[in-house]
Amino acid sequence: xxxxxxxxxxxxxxxxxxxxxxxxxxxxxxxxxxxxxxxxxxxxxxxxxxxxxxxxxxxxxxxxxxxxxxxxxxxxxxxxxxxxxxxxxxxxxxxxxxxxxxxxxxxxxxxxxxxxxxxxxxxxxxxxxxxxxxxxxxxxxxxxxxxxxxxxxxxxxxxxxxxxxxxxxxxxxxxxxxxxxxxxxxxxxxxxxxxxxxxxxxxxxxxxxxxxxxxxxxxxxxxxxxxxxxxxxxxxxxxxxxxxxxxxxxxxxxxxx
Ligand SMILES: Nc1ncnc2c1ncn2[C@@H]1O[C@H](COP(=O)(O)OP(=O)(O)O)[C@@H](O)[C@H]1O
Ligand SMILES: [Mg+2]
Numbered sequence: 001x002x003x004x005x006x007x008x009x010x011x012x013x014x015x016x017x018x019x020x021x022x023x024x025x026x027x028x029x030x031x032x033x034x035x036x037x038x039x040x041x042x043x044x045x046x047x048x049x050x051x052x053x054x055x056x057x058x059x060x061x062x063x064x065x066x067x068x069x070x071x072x073x074x075x076x077x078x079x080x081x082x083x084x085x086x087x088x089x090x091x092x093x094x095x096x097x098x099x100x101x102x103x104x105x106x107x108x109x110x111x112x113x114x115x116x117x118x119x120x121x122x123x124x125x126x127x128x129x130x131x132x133x134x135x136x137x138x139x140x141x142x143x144x145x146x147x148x149x150x151x152x153x154x155x156x157x158x159x160x161x162x163x164x165x166x167x168x169x170x171x172x173x174x175x176x177x178x179x180x181x182x183x184x185x186x187x188x189x190x191x192x193x194x195x196x197x198x199x200x201x202x203x204x205x206x207x208x209x210x211x212x213x214x215x216x217x218x219x220x221x222x223x224x225x226x227x228x229x230x231x232x233x234x235x236x237x238x239x240x241x242x243x244x245x246x247x248x249x250x251x252x253x254x255x256x257x
Pocket of ligand 2: 052053
């Protein structure tokens with residue numbers, strides 16, 4: 001068995017400065033976080049504190065002003081297919097089928113693979129998210145929840161080193177949101193991708209995470225505290241809700257927020 005890399009993702013004194021009418025502002029300052037391989041970490045904090053700013057720097061979509069980010073031994077500079085990103089609204093190409101939307105990315109990371117091998121990877125991923133019967137449907141024919149399933153399948157099919165999710169279920173109604181949380185748990189349990197997810201849903205963070213990072217309010221937002229989430233996996237929502245430890249941790253999070 002391969003040993004787990006303890007410092008798989010490392011954010012070291014990350015600072016993001018934006019210009020404002022009043023001069024430069026450090027929206028995020030001295031943000032430190034180390035994530036081990038295979039860990040699921042959530043980032044929680046008030047709206048506008050800088051969660052998406054942190055995530056987009058890890059995604060390489062936004063430069064950091066100071067500090068450094070290292071993933072699997074390499075400093076991050078710019079976006080790359082080693083990071084699968086899922087946003088609140090999935091940016092699917094409307095003229096492509098669900099399958100084609102997924103194969104598009106897979107082909108870019110598996111250039112040596114045959115067409116049938118690429119299709120096989122995409123079909124497997126779409127089947128895992130419950131879309132095995134909707135491969136040929138276009139985004140316009142899919143519900144919002146199904147489109148977000150495609151986005152999850154697309155991210156996992158890349159077999160990225162790191163999964164980055166920014167409020168992935170924020171636009172969904174509560175029932176669909178719960179379904180998709182389960183889909184994400186199942187996907188993650190199937191190959192334990194290292195994951196960093198932004199959310200402001202306390203229950204969602206508790207259900208999914210190994211650790212929850214609480215961000216202080218901005219500007220100069222940073223890590224305010226980290227909660228270890230001890231629940232055994234696989235986790236079951238109903239069992240968790242009955243666990244007094246769940247209420248205690250939820251209380252801690254709500255008090256912090
Ligand atoms: N391009 C930008 N220029 C200036 N300020 C920005 C820019 N993007 C985000 N901000 C500011 O940075 C802060 C953090 O934003 P964001 O990371 O989106 O917060 P969150 O995701 O926690 O809601 C906010 O005050 C926002 O106004
Ligand atoms: Mg945000």
